[in-house]
Amino acid sequence: MTASRGPDPTDKDMRSWIRELESAQELIRIDKPVDPLTQMGSLLYQSREKALLFENLPHGWRSLGQAPANFRHAALAFGAPQEQVVPLIAQRMGKLIAPRMVETGPVKELKLRKGEFDLTQLPVHVAGQLDGGPVIGSGLVVTKDPDTGQRNLSFHRLQIKGPDKSGILLVPRHTWKNYQKYQARNEPMPVAIMIGHHPLYYMAAATTAAYGLDEFEIAGGYLDAPVPLVKCETVDLEVPANAELVLEGFIPPHVREDEGPFSEFQDYYATGTGKNPVVHYTCMTRRHDAIFKNLQNGSEMEGCVFHKLPMSATIFRRLKDVGGGPNLHNVMILPGIFALVVQMTPRAYGEAKNLLLAALASEYQHPKVAIAVDADVDIFNPNEVLWAIATRVDPDKDVVVIPGTHNHAMDASLQELGAPGTGLWQRFGSKMLIDATAPPPADAAARANFERIRPINPQLRLEDFAAAGSMDIVRALSPQFFGSRLLGR
Structure with missing residues (x-):
């Protein structure tokens, strides 16, 4: 150096990030007094969609929280679509x-x-x-x-x-x-x-x-x-x-x-x-005039967002060369961080399991459940992932449990060995993979049974037909409800 x-x-610093969030209309300024010890946590926990900038805190401080509040904010930080x-x-x-x-x-x-x-x-x-x-x-x-x-x-x-x-x-x-x-x-x-x-x-x-x-x-x-x-x-x-x-x-x-x-x-x-x-x-x-950074934890809060993206990308990087280079589309860490979904198009029967085994044995100790889905499943919509499990999984042959594995030390569902602060502290448990992919394209007849229904004229947009007085309702509709996959886009 x-x-x-x-x-x-x-x-880039926190000041430029605040300006970027505000420019994208992703920041809420809080100008009323807020007590960090009794009030701030509740406000942060409620704000899953927008970042919060507290401007009236004790001792003259300001503080930024929930920034990023979600995957959308994280993608904004990298300057890419999610x-x-x-x-x-x-x-x-x-x-x-x-x-x-x-x-x-x-x-x-x-x-x-x-x-x-x-x-x-x-x-x-x-x-x-x-x-x-x-x-x-x-x-x-x-x-x-x-x-x-x-x-x-x-x-x-x-x-x-x-x-x-x-x-x-x-x-x-x-x-x-x-x-x-x-x-x-x-x-x-x-x-x-x-x-x-x-x-x-x-x-x-x-x-x-x-x-x-x-x-x-x-x-x-x-x-x-x-x-x-x-x-x-x-x-x-x-x-x-x-x-x-x-x-x-x-x-x-x-x-x-x-x-x-x-x-x-x-x-x-x-x-x-x-x-x-x-x-x-x-x-x-x-x-x-330092602006303090507060980070709210909990499932799908800011603390999770910071870990989900690099963990997803590290595992994506590991999987892209498995078996000579699979048809890999994306990887997403699921809520709670101990599970993930791999989006792929299998080239052969059993290939999904190979990728899932590699995902469960990655640089990260967190993943204990790995799920594979096809490209037609929107991995940003939990309902779609659950749909794939419900409709494309035969539990007898598509679910595998691997016993006796070393897992993340903070997974409370598993047996704890040793104590925090000691070299023996760990969790001893198991891992599971779920192949929720359809048959590979090479088996065209079998794969045809899993062709998803699509509406006629999927290019039509609801907002083009809604009455003017209903436009605010249309704009507020969850993208998970009108998902891109369901519209055939």
Whole structure:
């Protein structure tokens, strides 16, 4: 990395993202006073369609949430239609762009040392009724491998415990591996936590890749430009220069405290609750008018959206070469993140099962249910996926259960081994694949039995025939009701 004068002012950040959302009429401004501890979570949880910008919070703060609120917003961030965004991300994953060092940036406008900042004064919201307290869910944690110096960027929940202290949940992945190395040396692990940036940074952090791959290089590929980084003030780490806010500190070895419960991505509280590590903070740097980023979790909330796209694209990238290159159309992670659907046209009997096996053994630990459907099934409409299962599956030959598998540590439906904060923490269970495809086109006679009904003149549009007084009703109709597949488009 080479140093330059500063970040390019055209670099994407949270401010440009707010403008983009507003221009697309996808942002609601909230100018009335809102209490993050008692009101914000409810408002965020209700807003599945629009992003919310809270402009009247305690201590003069503003905060952005539910941005992206849905798959449509995520596609907007990548500048692609939602039907094309997963293959696009899969393509960009192969384009790693190294970050560039800069001397300073907006995140350095205010530098506050320990005693000059108070985490309890930040507009951190309480997401759910049973949460253990306010939790920063939008913090992207930067750490380094102490042996190689290689950076890692990942999501971790941070429960506020005082003015300069929080808990942290370390799922057994790359940050945990780094921490284990520091702990073996009996040394604290330096951390830097970025809060508030363009969603493509968050997508990069949610992208699971090989251990040692710098997620800032993935972000560069997503952005098609090198990420500008600045040095931290009190730890030997680098952070994005045009972030809203950065917290610096360290995780001491062998220290565990009560942490959780927390409203997690799978729509439950319990998983990951227990004795977990803590973070002690030494510095806060921020923009002088920093906009805080709050992230609401729950099924099909912002926390899920950030993970669904890169997970879908990573698995798409893995599947596109299975068996010499299948006729693969798309991949979509389903609500709850522990299931996925693969959209394909099978070339032979049994090929769908091959792809589903590869999907269940991907870089991600999450998937335990994998479903294959044909191109005529709209995978963005859950009703269509359920229809395919109901009408194209013979359970005896199209459903396979694989017992005794290692699954994601936060899947509450499976047997938990060990305890959070220990190397033995895992879930032991099973995985299932469902082949809901029709017979391959090579067997034309068998496939003809699954030709879907289509209306005459499918090019007609309802809005062209509706009375003027009914147009608002027509415009409000759910696209899942008038789906493109049902209209034969």
